[in-house]
Amino acid sequence: MNAPVKIAVVGAGLIGKRHIEAIAASGSEAMVHSITDPDPARSAIARQLDVPYFQTLQAMVSNSAPDGVIVATPNRFHLEDTLYCISKGIPVLVEKPLAVTAEEGLKIVIASEEKGVPVLVGHHRRHNPLVQRAKAEIEAGSIGQVVSVHATCWLYKPDDYFNVTWRRQTGGGPIYINLIHDIDLLQHFCGPVETVMAMQANTARSHEVEDTAVITLRFENGALGTVNLSDTIVAPWSWELTARENPAYPVTGQATYWIGGTNGSLEMPTMRIWHQQNTRSWWEPIDARHVPVRSTDPIEAQIKHFSAVISGDKQPLVPARAGWQALRTIEAVKRSAESGSTVNIAI
Ligand SMILES: NC(=O)c1ccc[n+]([C@@H]2O[C@H](COP(=O)([O-])OP(=O)(O)OC[C@H]3O[C@@H](n4cnc5c(N)ncnc54)[C@H](O)[C@@H]3O)[C@@H](O)[C@H]2O)c1
Structure with a gap:
C-alpha cells in the first residue's frame, strides 16, 4: 500500500475546513501536511490536527514541500498562489473560480500545460x-x-x-x-x-x-x-x-x-x-x-481524485482549461x- 499523500491546505476558511474534513475521511490515501493562513486564529486548526502552521505559502513550501496544495484562499490570490505552486512543480487543487478574470485564468492554463504540472479546479459537482x-x-x-x-x-x-x-x-x-x-x-x-x-x-x-x-x-x-x-x-x-x-x-x-x-x-x-x-x-x-x-459527498470524492492526480495515476477531471472555460x-x-x-x- 502506498504512503498517504501529504496535502497542504492554504486558506482555512469555510471551504478550506471542508477540504480538511474530506482529507480526514479519505482514510489512508491522504493526510494534512500543514495549514497556511495569515489569520493567526486559524493556527488553532493546525494545533488541533497536530500539523505545522504557516502564515504564507512561500514559508510553508520552503520549510518542507508538500505533495500537493489546496488553494482555498479568496479569489484574488488564486492566480499568484497557483502559479507559485506550478513553478515549484507541486500539483494544485484550486478553488473555483480559477482566477478573477479569464485573462488571468489563461495564464494558469498555459503554465500548467507548458510545465506539465497538474491543476485541478474545485468544480466539485x-x-x-x-x-x-x-x-x-x-x-x-x-x-x-x-x-x-x-x-x-x-x-x-x-x-x-x-x-x-x-x-x-x-x-x-x-x-x-x-x-x-x-x-x-x-x-x-x-x-x-x-x-x-x-x-x-x-x-x-x-x-x-x-x-x-x-x-x-x-x-x-x-x-x-x-x-x-x-x-x-x-x-x-x-x-x-x-x-x-x-x-x-x-x-x-x-x-x-x-x-x-x-x-x-x-x-x-x-x-x-x-x-x-x-x-x-x-x-x-x-x-x-x-x-x-x-x-456520495463530492468534496470527499474530489480529495480521493486529487490524491490520485498527485500520485500520477490520474489526469485532473476538471483541468485548468475547463475552469477557464467556465470563467x-x-x-x-x-x-x-x-x-x-x-x-x-x-x-
Ligand atoms: N466549491 C465550492 O462550492 C465553494 C464554496 C465556497 C467557497 N469556494 C471558494 O473557495 C475560496 C474561499 O472561499 P471561503 O468561502 O472559504 O472564504 P473564507 O473567507 O471563509 O476563507 C478564506 C480563508 O483564506 C484566508 N486567506 C486570506 N488570504 C490568504 C492568503 N494570502 N494565503 C492563505 N490564506 C489566506 C483567510 O484568512 C480565510 O481564513 C473562494 O475562492 C470561493 O469562491 C468554493
Missing part, C-alpha cells in the same frame, strides 16, 4: 456520481441528440448574508458565485458555449450587484440552453437544495436541470429519463424510467447583461 451517470447516459445515446437544456437556480440567501460588503457589490452576486457551477456542468454535458445573451436585475434587493438573471446559450454543437437564476426567490429548485451534496441544505426532492434530446429527456438530479416506447409523437404515451444512483463563459454572461448585446465567446 463533477465528482458527484449523479453527474457522472448523467454524462454516461448522454454519451451512450439514451436521449438521442441533445437539442436543448434548461437549468433553474432559484434560492433565497438570508438577508444577513448581505451584511458582508463584497456580497452587495458587482462580482459578489449569483452570476459569479452560483451560476459558474451550473455553467461548468452544462458545458460538461453539451460542450463549449459559443454565444450568450443575458439580462440581469437587482429589483428585489436593490443592491449594486444583480439578484436575478436570465441567460440564453448557444453551444458550439448547435444545442441551445437557458438558465434562470436568482438568490432572492423562495423556491425548491436549485442544485443546492436538490442534489444532497451538502447536508447543511434542506432537500426538496425536486428536479433542477432538464436535458432534452431527440429520443428522450433527462431530469436531474431526480435522474428520470423520459421515453416513448414505440413511436416518437406527442400523441403517444410517455413514460419515465428512474436511473438509481447512489449519491470566460461567466464573463460573457456579465458582459451581455451589462451591454444588452449578444456576446460571441470565441471572438
Whole structure:
C-alpha cells in the first residue's frame, strides 16, 4: 500500500475546513501536511490536527514541500498562489473560480500545460456520481441528440448574508458565485458555449450587484440552453437544495436541470429519463424510467481524485482549461447583461 499523500491546505476558511474534513475521511490515501493562513486564529486548526502552521505559502513550501496544495484562499490570490505552486512543480487543487478574470485564468492554463504540472479546479459537482451517470447516459445515446437544456437556480440567501460588503457589490452576486457551477456542468454535458445573451436585475434587493438573471446559450454543437437564476426567490429548485451534496441544505426532492434530446429527456438530479416506447409523437404515451444512483459527498470524492492526480495515476477531471472555460463563459454572461448585446465567446 502506498504512503498517504501529504496535502497542504492554504486558506482555512469555510471551504478550506471542508477540504480538511474530506482529507480526514479519505482514510489512508491522504493526510494534512500543514495549514497556511495569515489569520493567526486559524493556527488553532493546525494545533488541533497536530500539523505545522504557516502564515504564507512561500514559508510553508520552503520549510518542507508538500505533495500537493489546496488553494482555498479568496479569489484574488488564486492566480499568484497557483502559479507559485506550478513553478515549484507541486500539483494544485484550486478553488473555483480559477482566477478573477479569464485573462488571468489563461495564464494558469498555459503554465500548467507548458510545465506539465497538474491543476485541478474545485468544480466539485463533477465528482458527484449523479453527474457522472448523467454524462454516461448522454454519451451512450439514451436521449438521442441533445437539442436543448434548461437549468433553474432559484434560492433565497438570508438577508444577513448581505451584511458582508463584497456580497452587495458587482462580482459578489449569483452570476459569479452560483451560476459558474451550473455553467461548468452544462458545458460538461453539451460542450463549449459559443454565444450568450443575458439580462440581469437587482429589483428585489436593490443592491449594486444583480439578484436575478436570465441567460440564453448557444453551444458550439448547435444545442441551445437557458438558465434562470436568482438568490432572492423562495423556491425548491436549485442544485443546492436538490442534489444532497451538502447536508447543511434542506432537500426538496425536486428536479433542477432538464436535458432534452431527440429520443428522450433527462431530469436531474431526480435522474428520470423520459421515453416513448414505440413511436416518437406527442400523441403517444410517455413514460419515465428512474436511473438509481447512489449519491456520495463530492468534496470527499474530489480529495480521493486529487490524491490520485498527485500520485500520477490520474489526469485532473476538471483541468485548468475547463475552469477557464467556465470563467470566460461567466464573463460573457456579465458582459451581455451589462451591454444588452449578444456576446460571441470565441471572438
Ligand atoms: N466549491 C465550492 O462550492 C465553494 C464554496 C465556497 C467557497 N469556494 C471558494 O473557495 C475560496 C474561499 O472561499 P471561503 O468561502 O472559504 O472564504 P473564507 O473567507 O471563509 O476563507 C478564506 C480563508 O483564506 C484566508 N486567506 C486570506 N488570504 C490568504 C492568503 N494570502 N494565503 C492563505 N490564506 C489566506 C483567510 O484568512 C480565510 O481564513 C473562494 O475562492 C470561493 O469562491 C468554493
